[in-house]
Amino acid sequence: MKQKVIELNDVTCILGKTNVGLYENHLIDTAVIDTPLDLGAILITHGHADHFGWASTLQRRTRALVVAPKEDAFLIEIPEVNVRGMFSWARPPIEMTTRFFLGEACTVDRYTEDYPFEGKIAPLLLPGHTMGHTGYLCDGVLFAGDALYPKAVWERHKLPYSIDVELTRRSLDAIENATFDWLVPGHGQVMSKDESAGQITFHLERLAEIDSMILRLLTRARSTEELIYAVLKELNVQDNLAQYWLSVTTIKGHLSGLVSTYKVAYDITDHRVYWKANE
Numbered sequence: 609m610k611q612k613v614i615e616l617n618d619v620t621c622i623l624g625k626t627n628v629g630l631y632e633n634h635l636i637d638t639a640v641i642d643t644p645l646d647l648g649a650i651l652i653t654h655g656h657a658d659h660f661g662w663a664s665t666l667q668r669r670t671r672a673l674v675v676a677p678k679e680d681a682f683l684i685e686i687p688e689v690n691v692r693g694m695f696s697w698a699r700p701p702i703e704m705t706t707r708f709f710l711g712e713a714c715t716v717d718r719y720t721e722d723y724p725f726e727g728k729i730a731p732l733l734l735p736g737h738t739m740g741h742t743g744y745l746c747d748g749v750l751f752a753g754d755a756l757y758p759k760a761v762w763e764r765h766k767l768p769y770s771i772d773v774e775l776t777r778r779s780l781d782a783i784e785n786a787t788f789d790w791l792v793p794g795h796g797q798v799m800s801k802d803e804s805a806g807q808i809t810f811h812l813e814r815l816a817e818i819d820s821m822i823l824r825l826l827t828r829a830r831s832t833e834e835l836i837y838a839v840l841k842e843l844n845v846q847d848n849l850a851q852y853w854l855s856v857t858t859i860k861g862h863l864s865g866l867v868s869t870y871k872v873a874y875d876i877t878d879h880r881v882y883w884k885a886n887e
C-alpha cells in the first residue's frame with residue numbers, strides 16, 4: 609500500500625498499512641519511512657511487529673530512544689515470547705506463527721511509564737489488544753494503535769485480535785472520554801472526534817454480538833475445540849493456520865470475559881473442558 613502524508617494540527621501523519629505519526633522529534637510507531645536524523649524517541653503503541661518492526665533499524669540509523677509500555681516491552685525485545693505464548697509456551701510450527709508476532713527484536717531503552725513526556729504529548733493506556741497497549745496524544749491527535757478497529761477493518765477481519773474483551777471495552781470508553789480533535793487508528797482512515805464516537809459504538813456492538821453468539825452456542829455444553837469450530841463457522845472465517853491461532857486467542861478472550869461476569873461456567877469431563885452458558 610502506498611503511503612500518504614497529511615498534516616493534522618502540528619502533527620505529520622504517514623498513512624499506510626500501519627499508520628505512523630511524527631510530532632516534533634517523536635515518531636509514533638514505525639513503518640518504512642525516512643525519518644529526520646534528529647529523531648529523539650520512537651513511541652511504540654504495542655508489541656506487534658506491524659507496529660514495532662522497523663524500530664531496530666531506526667534505532668541504529670538515528671540513535672533515537674525506543675520507548676514502549678512496560679507490559680509489552682518483552683514482546684519487542686524477545687518476539688519469541690509472543691509466538692510461544694500463543695501456543696501455550698510450546699514452539700508452534702512456523703506455518704502456525706503469525707507474521708504479526710515475528711518482528712526483528714529491538715532493545716527498549718525506556719518504558720513509556722518512565723519517559724518524561726513534555727508539552728503537548730502524553731500517553732493514554734488502552735489495554736485489551738495486548739496487556740500494555742498504549743495510545744499517544746500529540747497536539748490534539750490521538751494515535752490509538754489497535755485499540756479501536758474502524759468499520760472497514762471489521763469488514764476484512766470478522767474476529768479482530770483481542771486478548772481481554774473486558775479491558776478492550778474499558779479502553780474504548782477511555783477513548784470516548786479523552787479530549788482530542790483527530791483519531792489516527794493503527795490501521796484504516798483518520799477520523800474526527802465526532803466520527804470516533806460512531807466507530808466506538810460500532811466496535812462495542814460487534815463485541816456484544818460475538819458475546820451473544822457464544823452464549824447462544826453455549827446453551828448446550830461444548831468443548832473448547834467445538835466452540836472454536838462453531839464460532840469460526842458462523843463468522844465464515846477463512847481457513848488459514850496462522851490466522852486460526854489468533855482467532856483461538858480472541859475466542860478465549862471472549863470466554864474469559866463471559867466467565868468473569870458469571871455468564872459462562874466450565875467443567876472438565878473425560879479429558880475435555882466444556883463451557884456452558886449459565887441459565
Ligand SMILES: [Zn+2]
Pocket residue numbers: 654656737754
Ligand atoms: Zn496489534
